[in-house]
Structure formats: C-alpha cells, structure tokens
Amino acid sequence: xxxxxxxxxxxxxxxxxxxxxxxxxxxxxxxxxxxxxxxxxxxxxxxxxxxxxxxxxxxxxxxxxxxxxxxxxxxxxxxxxxxxxxxxxxxxxxxxxxxxxxxxxxxxxxxxxxxxxxxxxxxxxxxxxxxxxxxxxxxxxxxxxxxxxxxxxxxxxxxxxxxxxxxxxxxxxxxxxxxxxxx
Amino acid sequence: xxxxxxxxxxxxxxxxxxxxxxxxxxxxxxxxxxxxxxxxxxxxxxxxxxxxxxxxxxxxxxxxxxxxxxxxxxxxxxxxxxxxxxxxxxxxxxxxxxxxxxxxxxxxxxxxxxxxxxxxxxxxxxxxxxxxxxxxxxxxxxxxxxxxxxxxxxxxxxxxxxxxxxxxx
Numbered sequence: 001x002x003x004x005x006x007x008x009x010x011x012x013x014x015x016x017x018x019x020x021x022x023x024x025x026x027x028x029x030x031x032x033x034x035x036x037x038x039x040x041x042x043x044x045x046x047x048x049x050x051x052x053x054x055x056x057x058x059x060x061x062x063x064x065x066x067x068x069x070x071x072x073x074x075x076x077x078x079x080x081x082x083x084x085x086x087x088x089x090x091x092x093x094x095x096x097x098x099x100x101x102x103x104x105x106x107x108x109x110x111x112x113x114x115x116x117x118x119x120x121x122x123x124x125x126x127x128x129x130x131x132x133x134x135x136x137x138x139x140x141x142x143x144x145x146x147x148x149x150x151x152x153x154x155x156x157x158x159x160x161x162x163x164x165x166x167x168x169x170x171x172x173x174x175x176x177x178x179x180x181x182x183x
Numbered sequence: 184x185x186x187x188x189x190x191x192x193x194x195x196x197x198x199x200x201x202x203x204x205x206x207x208x209x210x211x212x213x214x215x216x217x218x219x220x221x222x223x224x225x226x227x228x229x230x231x232x233x234x235x236x237x238x239x240x241x242x243x244x245x246x247x248x249x250x251x252x253x254x255x256x257x258x259x260x261x262x263x264x265x266x267x268x269x270x271x272x273x274x275x276x277x278x279x280x281x282x283x284x285x286x287x288x289x290x291x292x293x294x295x296x297x298x299x300x301x302x303x304x305x306x307x308x309x310x311x312x313x314x315x316x317x318x319x320x321x322x323x324x325x326x327x328x329x330x331x332x333x334x335x336x337x338x339x340x341x342x343x344x345x346x347x348x349x350x351x352x
Contacts, residue, residue: 038282052324
C-alpha cells in the first residue's frame with residue numbers, strides 16, 4: 001500500500017507542478033527585440049531563498065513567505081524598436097495551455113488608448129490557494145510573459161511584482177481593478 | 184582517517200575543483216572563440232584575499248577575467264552567436280538563471296549557477312561591444328537574489344572592487 005501511495009503521488013506530482021511551456025517562437029522574437037530579459041528560476045533556488053532570506057523588513061518577510069511555496073518563476077520580456085515586430089499569434093501557444101479546466105482568466109484588459117492588452121490567468125490549487133499564475137502583457141512595442149508555478153495565497157500576489165523581473169502589478173481580485181505600476 | 188570524513192573531504196575537494204574548472208573553461212573558451220587574451224589585473228591576488236576574508240556583500244572566492252579589444256560584433260549585432268556560444272560552453276554544467284541582451288547598448292549579461300545552496304557558486308558573464316568580463320564568485324542567497332533583480336549591475340559589484348584595489352585602474 002505504501003509503495004502504491006508513493007507511486008501514485010509521484011505520478012500525480014508533475015501534474016500539480018506542471019509548468020507553462022514557453023513556445024519556441026519566442027526565441028525568434030529575441031532575435032528581433034532591442035532589449036530582452038529571460039529569467040528562469042527553479043524550485044531549489046526559490047525554496048532555499050524562502051528558507052534563508054532575512055525576514056526583518058515587512059517586504060522581505062512577505063517575499064520570504066511567498067517563495068516558500070513556489071516551484072518556478074519564468075519571465076520573458078521583449079522590447080522592440082518599432083511596432084509590428086511580433087505577432088499576437090506568438091502568444092497563442094501559451095493561451096492554449098491556460099485553457100485547461102483548472103485555469104481561469106481573472107483579468108483581461110484591452111486599452112484602446114494605450115493599446116495595451118493584459119491577461120492574467122490563475123490556476124486553482126484548491127483550498128482557496130492558487131497553483132500558478134500566468135501574466136501576458138502585450139503593448140505595441142513590448143511583450144512580457146510571466147509564469148509562476150507553486151502554491152500562493154491570492155493576497156500575497158502584489159508582493160511578487162518587482163521581484164525577479166516580474167512587472168509591478170497592483171490589482172484587486174474581485175473588482176477586476178487592475179493597474180500596471182508606472183503607467 | 185574516518186572513511187566518512189575522508190569521503191566528505193573528497194566530495195568538497197571535488198566540488199571546489201569542479202567550480203575552478205568551470206571558470207577556467209569559460210575563460211579559455213572566450214579566448215579561443217574570440218581570439219583574445221585576458222587582461223592581466225595587477226594585485227588581483229590581494230583583491231581575492233581581501234574578498235575572501237571580509238566577505239563583502241555576502242561574497243567569497245571571487246575570480247575575475249577581463250577581456251579587452253574584443254571584436255566589435257561581440258555583444259553587438261550578433262547576439263544569437265553569443266547565446267549559442269554561452270549555451271555550448273555551459274551546457275549541462277551551469278544553468279542560466281538570468282539572461283539580458285540589449286541591442287541598443289550592445290550589452291549582454293548572463294548569470295549562471297550550478298547547484299544552488301545556502302552559498303552558491305555563480306558565474307557572471309558580461310559582454311559589451313569591445314569588452315567582456317567573466318566572474319566566478321560564491322554568494323549567499325540574499326546576494327544571489329539581488330543579482331537576479333539587477334543583472335546588469337551584477338558584474339560591476341566586483342569590477343568596482345578591483346578598480347579600487349588596482350588604484351583606480
């Protein structure tokens with residue numbers, strides 16, 4: 001029974017920890033972009049950071065608490081010199097992955113004025129926790145993709161912004177009020 | 184000697200050798216690939232000693248190699264070539280945590296690590312149009328997170344230190 005339980009747990013674990021795969025087409029975008037940032041942090045670093053980080057300041061304590069539950073953080077950010085350097089279809093492969101039943105699009109902003117499109121997807125981990133977040137920010141000359149895998153309390157989300165190349169976000173769940181800092 | 188102690192000692196020695204080997208391998212690869220020699224830094228040994236003893240900003244055991252007079256294409260237009268080069272040199276041994284590339288400034292930064300622990304050996308490679316810097320250093324987790332948060336400045340932390348030690352060289 002014990003062996004069966006271990007096998008079952010091992011078989012199910014990758015499902016819970018499943019990462020969003022960054023499409024190969026993004027590599028082509030890197031070749032066109034003026035500025036690119038790639039951040040790939042795995043669970044071992046995040047867990048260690050959660051264990052060894054100081055929690056003296058309120059911000060540090062908040063980050064430390066979040067990190068303890070994270071399994072991966074992936075950020076891909078591209079800045080182009082002119083419009084039309086990327087195709088909105090470049091994000092289709094990611095959108096297809098977050099169409100799975102456990103994912104929900106919580107925030108969707110289409111700004112005609114700034115021509116900025118923002119989509120935020122949450123993965124339900126049960127018990128009121130999140131199992132992952134995907135953020136897609138598409139502007140005429142900028143594209144940012146963030147994937148965070150791990151258990152998160154929704155109230156901790158704001159503390160993740162500004163860390164590891166993740167843009168600073170300030171959004172309220174429920175009211176769908178969303179604001180990108182600095183805009 | 185206690186066999187367990189001996190095994191621990193050998194494992195630690197092996198890890199240290201492997202870390203040294205990574206730095207030397209990357210430096211040799213840059214020299215070979217771009218046909219340049221690293222610039223001699225006077226008093227680098229003293230700088231290493233100071234860093235080892237005082238552990239400023241959560242660091243120890245820093246090694247620095249600076250390359251000047253690199254071909255102008257490096258870190259300039261051919262960023263894909265640089266990516267391929269770093270992938271080949273580090274494949275299977277070091278994992279890229281952060282990579283930044285700027286076509287505007289011609290600067291690329293790579294922060295790579297082996298196995299992450301309370302202290303982590305980090306390899307930082309900075310390429311600019313005519314200059315490159317390769318740094319290997321052991322950092323604590325807070326310093327590593329700072330580097331990840333500000334990758335463009337990671338190499339400057341150590342270069343400034345050496346500039347001071349070299350009398351503003």
